[in-house]
Amino acid sequence: MLKHHTIDTPAGPLTIVVGDTGGVRAAGFTAEVDELLPLIHPRLREDARPDADIGPVTGHVRSYFEGDRGALDRVVVEQRIDGEFIAHAWRVMREIKPGSPVTYSEFAQLSGRPAAIRAAAAACARNPVALFTPCHRVLRLDGSLGGYRWGLPVKRWLLDYEAA
Template identity: 70%
Template sequence: MLLHSTLDSPVGPFTVVVAQSGAVRAAGFTTDVAELLKLVHPVLLEPARPGDPGDVGPAVRAYLGGDLTAIDAIAVEQHTAGEFMAHAWRVMRDIKPGAPVTYTGFAELSGRPAAIRAAAAACARNPVALFTPCHRVLRTDGSLGGYRWGLHVKEWLLRHESAA
């Protein structure tokens, strides 16, 4: 059974879908749990109901309050058939707050400098926003690029992280 909970944030509601183990399987700036469940890989999908997300809620609140490393210890469960994407998601978790990288830089960090499109796809398919910080990856020219939850959210997250 998956548990979901919605928290308030300065840029709107933030919903997490958490496994019984406490690992986040989906997260995003929305109240639409059905939309989030579509992001969970079928091998990780279970029925979901409202519930306490355990350590996830306090970690998100601490992050929003300025402790930008509070979410780093939260486990995530992401699954993909592609080896590069799984590796890229692990690498993405190491991008530090206040130090965004470009898609080109992210491809290099992921060990495949020519795989810029694959790096961008890893960002686009990331089911656990915030915890796997795809918002910290920018276009090569430094502009924001895209973000599933809206560019205003990405912009706020980057400002929040650079201010701390």
């Protein structure tokens, strides 16, 4: 059984869905868990119940928003997708450091396929664990924000916060 909890953050409500082992399976800047459950791979998807105790992830999120920009690196994520490139790109995305955003082109290159810019963008768009796998740190070639499932104001806030 999955557990979920919504945490109030300066960027807005962040709902987190965790599995039995405490790994984050979905997260997003919404108070509606129903927006997150479809993002979880069918093999990892289960019924979800609200529970304020989602393990140490809550403390890591609070530490992040209190100034420890590396706190989210200590959070285990459980992402799965059918497709080797996107799964690899998600692992690479977790290595993009706060305050050091990259372009989609740079992200494609870091992921080992410099010409796969659209696939790199798809990895961002299909990311089920926003914030923990930081797709908000990937920008358009001209430095503009591009898209973000949870809204451009949230993406802008996160980037500004991490740059400070």
